[in-house]
Amino acid sequence: DQQVKQNSPSLSVQEGRISILNCDYTNSMFDYFLWYKKYPAEGPTFLISISSIKDKNEDGRFTVFLNKSAKHLSLHIVPSQPGDSAVYFCAASGYGNKLVFGAGTILRVKS
Amino acid sequence: DAGITQSPRHKVTETGTPVTLRCHQTENHRYMYWYRQDPGHGLRLIHYSYGVKDTDKGEVSDGYSVSRSKTEDFLLTLESATSSQTSVYFCAISEGQNTGELFFGEGSRLTVL
Numbered sequence: 030d031q032q033v034k035q036n037s038p039s040l041s042v043q044e045g046r047i048s049i050l051n052c053d054y055t056n057s058m059f060d061y062f063l064w065y066k067k068y069p070a071e072g073p074t075f076l077i078s079i080s081s082i083k084d085k086n087e088d089g090r091f092t093v094f095l096n097k098s099a100k101h102l103s104l105h106i107v108p109s110q111p112g113d114s115a116v117y118f119c120a121a122s123g124y125g126n127k128l129v130f131g132a133g134t135i136l137r138v139k140s
Numbered sequence: 141d142a143g144i145t146q147s148p149r150h151k152v153t154e155t156g157t158p159v160t161l162r163c164h165q166t167e168n169h170r171y172m173y174w175y176r177q178d179p180g181h182g183l184r185l186i187h188y189s190y191g192v193k194d195t196d197k198g199e200v201s202d203g204y205s206v207s208r209s210k211t212e213d214f215l216l217t218l219e220s221a222t223s224s225q226t227s228v229y230f231c232a233i234s235e236g237q238n239t240g241e242l243f244f245g246e247g248s249r250l251t252v253l
Contacts, residue, residue, distance in 0.1 A: 033182075035182075060238060060240075061238070061239055061240040062240075063240045063241070070246070070247075071246055071247075072144075072230055072232075072244030072245050072246050072247055073183070073230070073244050074244070075241050075242070075243075078239065078240055078241065118182055118183065120183075120240065121240075122238065122239070122240030124238065126171055126173075126234045126236055126238060126239070126240055126241075126242060127173075127185060127188060127198070128183075128185070128240055128242060129185075129199075130175075130182035130183040130184070131182050132180055132181055132182040133182050
């Protein structure tokens, strides 16, 4: 049973517009929620995270929102750029930094 | 960038043969992890280590073993490779601060024929 779900396999957005990637989780014991970005033939790289005690974290063009009652988080990218085209993985962290990942969403930003 | 090196980067092998993937770090991080990435599944944890000779299983550990005799090296072994183990394998490291931030290697693509 998947504890972290990304229900949209892909998303296409026009350059300059907002990209919204969504993620749902089932385990209320997760401490941190994270987004990783992955380019082809490279390893995933950390993008942004949020503690379970917060509801928003912002870093430049990237903002993550956490709704604990709905067990839902989202990543907003504003404005979207062609270099943002990648696979985005949602992840949740428990003890020992053991991450549980979603299946990923392929973001394509069209110029 | 975190100093993580995976070897080999690409390997093709036959069913039933043993395979060992190596992860080497220069960051002196305590925690090391092996994940596999498959379409539709994201990344799934195979095994992890929280210190030299201290390892534990992840969610997809069947058919895999690991060893960590030195802080810098974490080996993943497939004793008898099967086609279902065709995947991209990623090693990751962390300082273990429970924040979830991992640094990943570039991956090892394994094909089992």
